[in-house]
Amino acid sequence: MNIYDIASQAEVSIATVSRVLNGKGNVSEKTRERVLQVIEELGYTPNIFARGLGLNSIKMVGILCSDVSDIYYATAVSILEKELRKSGYDSLLCCTGDQLEDRRKSIDLLLSKRVDAIILVGSTFKEKGDNSHILDAAKEVPFVLINDFIEAPNIYGVVCDDFNAVRETVSVFLEQGLRRIAYLYDADTYSGALKLSGYQAAFTQMNMAADTKLTVRCKHSPESAREQTAKLLLEDRVEAIVTSDDCLAVGALQAAIGAGLKIPHEIQIVGFNNSMLARSTIPALTSIDNKVAAVSVTAVRTLIDVFEQKEAINKIVLTAETVKRETTF
Amino acid sequence: MNIYDIASQAEVSIATVSRVLNGKGNVSEKTRERVLQVIEELGYTPNIFARGLGLNSIKMVGILCSDVSDIYYATAVSILEKELRKSGYDSLLCCTGDQLEDRRKSIDLLLSKRVDAIILVGSTFKEKGDNSHILDAAKEVPFVLINDFIEAPNIYGVVCDDFNAVRETVSVFLEQGLRRIAYLYDADTYSGALKLSGYQAAFTQMNMAADTKLTVRCKHSPESAREQTAKLLLEDRVEAIVTSDDCLAVGALQAAIGAGLKIPHEIQIVGFNNSMLARSTIPALTSIDNKVAAVSVTAVRTLIDVFEQKEAINKIVLTAETVKRETTF
DNA sequence: AGAATATATGTAAGCCCTTACATTATGGCT
């Protein structure tokens, strides 16, 4: 069944059917109704490919995600998808680990599917200095980064002010008189770098230097965080641990409890992302909420503005907020 | 740039270019190489819509998910996407809550995008007796259910044997001499019903009846689970709690700890799904692993078999496995 | 009333592929 069937059944031309379908151009109310009724009766759905051929778009946005099984990313993807749908766009999901080469392939793949834009949920590769795949893609379609940013044409970033969030958290500890504040993190991402420098800035602000031994790196898992923290607790006295992700905080918490420390009296722990994990531990984790939801919604809004040729701001910064629970004072 | 450009540049006809592109038909090695080189040089990508128009498919599978921000679903979606990609299919993601009407709309939407199949990650609506939307969709494309099943043509289900998993867990408790075993669950899904009857079957097996007061329902959140469990613990003596999801087990655990109970000595708790949450609590949760990964992989395999017109089994049942941690003996 | 304008509808070209069928080239066989 195609547009011709509808046209002949409704006794109009295919152009009129098309106009009814797209709400463009002038169609008399009578005709519109008749056409709609025929469409309804025959259960007609326009062929998306033919439409795509004509318009060169089927209103689809590619979502490139390092790993949707990660709670943080999953939340972002979930909201992105919902918001995009609200605006009439579908989401083509593409999960690629953090390998540059895979990332490049995935981008090509999305572009070959003629997506109208790409949203990246996950880390860029600043540390390796290679963002060419993103820059190239941005020549074809608008490129939106979630909690990341690259200064370049047609690239938009919505980020949370992770730098200040961490700086303030650490500052609060410093003001409490604590000095042995550790920072546990997992990846050299844009946001990772921001957080680390926020941690350092808090010390600098008070004319102190952070003890580099307290800056600990681990893998992205509670297990690895637990292991590294346990090691740290054996070697050094630590009064507080700030982490770059709730799942690391979970591991730190396990290690602290394992070491027999009273929380928050002997050691305070702060997570990041304010994910469900933070609500699931005992004691419940204080966590920095970096507003995934707001960031994602804003990202889609920005994108829609771009689609509608409105002015769009290239970099939007939202403010994080610490959600106090039971692992801090 | 289109296929004509490639054809003229390579001095062949568009049919030959098409044959090279699709690896169909006969093309001499010389010609193939020349064409490929031109394609490479000009950076040509075939127009997916035109191709879709011709083939009526662009190798895309719709993934319908109640909520990707849920860890369990996110894991499934992540694996599905990866496996589909391996087989050359892209994933069109569509998240709809659990409202029947939204679900129906989403299915229509996926069908209008001409997906080659639909995979449903999330509950069907058995309790409401309305699966017509799925049955209808299955008339158009193969329909695959993750951990759910409907007996109907063109519908495939890959499930985990939740019934026996729960039955055995409860049986173990009964054999330990425990009698006050509670079951905490959240939704009337296919799998939810299976689990509940598994719980009951364990009692029946020993010629006992489960105390209906110990079958507690709550919302899908640790908070709700915590609340309901706390209430239960006040009213009744409970020796073990079996839950339908890790996130409920987390709440139950919090309530038990809140009530001052020693775990697992005074109360044992078992989660379900063996998600990251189970590894994140203290004490770590014993959890029934219902093999999301295996189920998802199998689902994609089944689908590919269907695509390739091979025999495909309509219902595949995998076996769950309990992962013992610190909340049980 | 008749011209001028606005509205409604139709015609046909174009979007870029795939593929059945037609044609030509190649090579093996007698």
Place this chain on the structure above:
DNA sequence: AGCCATAATGTAAGGGCTTACATATATTCT
């Protein structure tokens, strides 16, 4: 050499839509 089977390539017809432009009809104004 001549014939046939096979391989290689080409031609042209869709596939179903959008839309510029043409045409027909309705409305408004003088």
